[in-house]
Amino acid sequence: MKSTDVKFWDVRRNKSSKTASYEVRWVVAGRQRSRTRRTKALAESFLSDLRQAAKSGEAFDIDTGLPTSMLPKQVPVTWYELARTYIKAKWPGAAGETRKSTLDALATVTPALVSSTNGAPSATVLRRALLHYGLNPPRWKFPVPAEEAAALKWLGSRSLRVTDLAEADVIRSALNAIAVTMTGRPAAATTVARKRAVLYNVLKYAVRERRLLDANPIDQVDWKAPEKIEQVDRSVVANPAQARQLLAAVTYVGRLSGRGARMRAMYACMYYGGLRPSEAIGLRRQDCELPDLCACVGDCSCDLPASAWGRLTLTKSRPRPGRLYTDSGQSHEEKGLKRRPVGDKRLVPIPPELVRILAEHLEQFGTAEDGRLFATSTGGTVSASAVWRIWHAARVIGLSPEQQTTPLAGRPYDLRHACATLLLNAGVPPKEVARRLGHSVEVLWKVYAGCLDGDEERINRLIEKALAT
Template identity: 85%
Template sequence: MKSTDVKFWDVRRNKSSKTASYEIRWVVAGKQRSRTRRTKALAESFLSDLRQAAKAGEAFDVETGLPESMLPKESAVTWYDLVRSYIKAKWSPAAGETRKSTLDALATVTPAIVTDKKGAPDAKLLRRALLHHALNPPRWELPVPDGEAAALKWLQSRSLPVVALAEADVTRSALNAIAITMDGRPAAATTIARKRAVLYNVLKYAVKERKLLDANPIDQVDWKAPDKVEQVDRSVVANPVQARQLLAAVTYVGRFNGRGRRLRALYACMYYGGLRPSEAAGLRRQDCELPELCVCGGECSCNLPKAVWGRLVLARSRPGPGRLYTDSGETHDDKGLKRRPVGEKRVVPIPPELVRILLEHLDAFGAAEDGRLFRTSTGGTVSASAVWRIWQDARTIGLSPEQEVTPLAGRPYDLRHACATLLLNAGVPPKEVARRLGHSVEVLWKVYAGCLDGDEERINRMIEKALAA
């Protein structure tokens, strides 16, 4: 849609930007438009070009606010086109979890970058159409069900040109979209930060590789995401007694089909060894150095030691992004350790309790042909959803009703937090704790500083001593 109804304002300093910049403002058919430039001279030059086009009688594009002579050659490139191009370029080298995270963010923001919401399809249907078809390159040649095809047709017809994101209001609407969940509640700070990073990278791609924008619009918008809470909440950390209760409770979940018993050792690896869920899922028999232990109980004549430490030599992990995001079509990827060069290993000493649990697991269930310790009764890979569900059932069995409604050990991953907290409070040097968990000392302090015991009492004694002086 074009219009010759155009009005202009003078250039002004952009107060919402962290760095010095200048804003050009004008109105096309009653719709306010704006652009920013780094210097006043560049802003004045841009405004002069707009005024000359209007003086020459050029029609202005209502959606972009630009006269015909200033429309970029690729002005027809829509946001929908751009994200498909971006995903196609980034898909092949990306890990499954990265693909999943990227598509999740773009399926959230893309429906917000449209001309209007008139006749919009059901939000869940549109999201499914984006995740399963429009934003998933390996599935582009597959047939699309009628309902999802109609939803995507609506989105394509209303997707804004990429150049429209130079408008502060358009970029702000995209940012606002990532700040809420599908049911309208505020999104978690970590979710917002992750999705904002994806949005920023797509716009960076539009600037640097596609040359569709002069600068990344997010840098020019006064929008602040909520701060992330990086420290572990102490209320989620189980103490040793609670952890043992929960590990015992796992064995009662599905007691007639053994579902819980099959996963007890996986949870134990996370608590006693500090393994990530994906590292525990990828653990193989050949990764375990398990000395023989006495499992007789009480008096016996086997002459085996009752308490000897073992070791896990971690080299692989099996994150489970889902079939939509892996090259193999399986639910899990087979990868190296997180944020480590391919082939790098991490040696984790494990206490006798975990040695005993792993020996019992191997005795009861054996290992898969490839050495994997944890699998379903039919030999398949245990899904992340099954690990979650069994843990929730174990909490119901192993915790009191008062504890169950609290965040205590609410997720399987909280067992890893409990391990880190246990090691730090036991006096293990932070460098060694970080090495065993597989991250830096800086991350260790940032995440677990709030879980250390004794600091309050020690500081109080220091204050008392100072007051008594």
């Protein structure tokens, strides 16, 4: 901030110092300023410079008290320097997944903001150098391998100044960079939107906190990101018979080692309980209320019910951002529920079918030392890659060749989509469906509106009735 509201006082002897010195005093926008000089002549000369600046109409910087002509000359800040400053400021309070997505976006756009590509390292080396060293604050203290060090040195010498991004062509080149993959193919709309958000926030930081730009240049450019498709594709949703078939197929994957059998109950939690994969991975025995059910065949005299609902109390999740992005250096991190305050809980009723599956799982595999239901044979955390590999193998076993070529249950996450669709089509109130899945009613309708049964037929009947009148 600057102001022309300036007043000056005469030079005075500095009585607080044992050695002789003289104090120059003035006021800028009501804030008193002072500077000390060793001699009266030097003090009066400095005061004269201030008076001349004010007389010529210069604005004075309120923070420093100096006129524009006397402000220290700043070395231009490059985009690479800004990106490092931004990630350092945001790193401590960010979750691992947020760190990962931020670095991914910055590693995409930073190589595009250079003055020249002469002598550029390969895109793969430069990206690795940025993710592992250049943009990763905890790793700045580590020695950098020669190849990556050379790549970062090249980038540092050619990175554009932040002020260059005010040019429309420059900021458009940055936006174009996030719109394609490393192979040059169009990036997914959700990926583009995520990376654009990171770029926008870095530039907002440059405007508001660093004052390197007068306005966010993205707002000045006519550039449109591809439209995001937020609705779930109905073709990915498995019906109950298909879901049971796939859950059975999981047990045949790695049958000798039991790898698939260990995972069946976890996939079942996604389908019958609507859990996110990270929530299922973090599920503990103490989170489960599992009533004892009758396991007798034929007539029995036990007092146990044949079916009863249980309940899961979700408090934690275990996402896997990767060891580059966690404080512990482990691939997974333990955190609360997504978009919930720390310590918040979500109660999820579970049907008798899932109660039985979980009881069978506990009887056969027990729990990890910390109470987790789903762990590797050595008690470790189940990796995201294992969740994907076993599910894809189960699709080969559980689906027909024709079905395997379709998107049907193509990802483990599609089991959660199938759960939401099942509940909505069963007539469960949307507010309750949203509560069980852990998001808002607005998101529920936005994502699952295309998966509801009956609307087309009902609307067709209404039109027929109108045409008949």
